Structure formats: C-alpha cells, structure tokens
Amino acid sequence: MFGSSFSRSFRMGERPAISQAQIAATANVWYDAASPSYFQPTNPSNGASITQWNDRSAAAHNAGPTGGANKPTYATPSLNGYGSVNFTSAENLQITNVATWAASKGGFAMFVVAKLNTNTTGVRTLTQSDTGGFQLQWNSGTFQTTAASGTGTATLTADTNWHIYTQLFDGSLTGNANRLKFRYDGVDKTLNFGATTVGTTTSASTSKLNFGWDGSGNYWLGNIAEVLLFTSAQTSTQVGLIEGYLKNKWGL
Numbered sequence: 001m002f003g004s005s006f007s008r009s010f011r012m013g014e015r016p017a018i019s020q021a022q023i024a025a026t027a028n029v030w031y032d033a034a035s036p037s038y039f040q041p042t043n044p045s046n047g048a049s050i051t052q053w054n055d056r057s058a059a060a061h062n063a064g065p066t067g068g069a070n071k072p073t074y075a076t077p078s079l080n081g082y083g084s085v086n087f088t089s090a091e092n093l094q095i096t097n098v099a100t101w102a103a104s105k106g107g108f109a110m111f112v113v114a115k116l117n118t119n120t121t122g123v124r125t126l127t128q129s130d131t132g133g134f135q136l137q138w139n140s141g142t143f144q145t146t147a148a149s150g151t152g153t154a155t156l157t158a159d160t161n162w163h164i165y166t167q168l169f170d171g172s173l174t175g176n177a178n179r180l181k182f183r184y185d186g187v188d189k190t191l192n193f194g195a196t197t198v199g200t201t202t203s204a205s206t207s208k209l210n211f212g213w214d215g216s217g218n219y220w221l222g223n224i225a226e227v228l229l230f231t232s233a234q235t236s237t238q239v240g241l242i243e244g245y246l247k248n249k250w251g252l
Contacts, residue, residue: 036076051065063209072212094211103203109168110165111164111165114165122138124219125138129210148169148179149198152180164185166186176193176197177193179198183243
C-alpha cells in the first residue's frame with residue numbers, strides 16, 4: 001500500500017495526486033508505454049517489434065514474448081500523444097518465476113489501460129496467470145475477472161475505445177462480492193459469480209503472468225498502454241488516486 005505519504009501538491013478543492021515516484025516504490029509491476037525508452041530494443045520506431053517491456057517499478061519484473069515470432073509491436077502516437085503496445089495475432093508478453101511475489105497472496109489490485117481493435121468477438125484475454133488465479137478476459141459478450149479460483153462476469157458491450165480495467169481482490173473480506181471487484185472506467189460493475197467461490201489467497205502454484213493472451217489460443221487483439229499491479233489489497237482512496245492518475249495521463 002502507499003501508506004500515508006500522498007502527494008500534497010494540489011490546490012484547494014482538488015483531490016490529492018499520486019506521484020510517479022510513489023508508484024515506482026509501491027507497485028510490483030509497472031509497464032508504461034508512454035515513452036519508447038521503456039522498451040528493448042530501446043526507443044523502437046512505430047511498428048517495430050519489442051523484445052522486452054521494462055518494468056518501471058523498483059521490482060524490475062520485465063516482460064518478454066514467449067517465442068521469436070510472438071513479439072508485439074510499438075505503436076505511436078496511440079493515446080493522448082503517447083505510445084502503446086500492439087497485439088495483432090499471436091503476440092504476447094510474459095513474466096516468469098513470479099512464485100515468490102505473486103503466489104499465495106491475500107490481496108492484489110491490477111489496473112490496465114487498453115483497447116480492442118476491430119475484432120471484438122470471441123475470447124480476448126487481457127491478462128492471465130498460468131493457474132488462472134489472475135485473469136481479465138472478454139468472453140462472448142461478457143467480461144470475466146478471476147482471482148483466487150473465483151470468477152465473476154460483468155455484462156459489457158465490447159467496443160474499440162480505450163478503457164481503464166480495474167481488478168481488486170481482498171481475501172480477508174467475507175463473500176464473493178466483497179473479495180473480488182471489477183471496475184470499468186472507474187465505475188464498479190456488478191459481478192455474477194455463478195457457482196464459483198472466491199478464495200482467500202491466490203494459487204500457491206502461480207509461476208507465470210501473461211499479458212495479451214491466456215497461455216493457449218485466446219489473444220487480446222488490441223493495444224495496451226499501461227499496466228499496474230500491486231500485490232496487496234488497496235483502499236478505495238488508493239484505487240481512486242491510481243485511476244485518477246491513469247485517466248489524467250491518458251486523457252480518458
């Protein structure tokens with residue numbers, strides 16, 4: 001969590017802001033496409049393949065494609081004059097060896113700025129772990145969010161606009177609807193959990209995190225501009241600060 005050291009540089013009547021230094025110090029993953037300097041090769045041109053998305057957080061969990069033919073490309077300008085990462089077919093990014101910091105977690109918060117392209121049908125995976133304990137995924141007209149073996153679905157209309165996808169998990173709370181929440185552009189969405197139960201921790205066997213695919217054949221087919229992952233539960237104030245930062249930065 002951020003603790004109590006929020007930025008105080010705001011005018012009377014404005015909400016407090018979160019600084020990039022605070023994000024870098026507290027996030028476990030921070031992928032930011034705003035500058036081409038955050039990639040390998042450094043400073044890729046528009047349409048060039050990337051071999052690594054550098055993690056801007058202090059944790060340095062860099063993500064790379066799973067194979068030589070699966071490299072996504074850098075796209076600029078994409079949103080508010082900034083770049084993004086483009087996934088067009090089987091491109092993907094993955095972090096391996098995450099067991100020490102992503103497995104058996106009692107809470108997490110994930111924020112993703114992304115858009116689908118022309119193909120909005122079928123199953124489109126934004127993020128997923130190898131165990132399914134972390135997941136954000138379009139599926140046949142609904143949006144699925146999964147944490148700690150429980151899956152909630154929200155009815156949304158797929159489009160090709162940019163959105164902020166927020167996934168919140170707190171296993172210390174009681175009941176599916178309290179433990180797992182999904183927010184779409186800063187608004188809470190009602191989730192239908194069916195017969196699943198959201199557990200108290202993420203899977204102990206989590207070893208990989210995927211971005212743009214689910215480890216099989218369900219790819220995002222769109223763009224991702226920014227990803228933030230905190231491996232602890234976040235308060236409503238902290239969530240609002242992060243979403244506000246993303247909204248202002250990307251002009252959403």
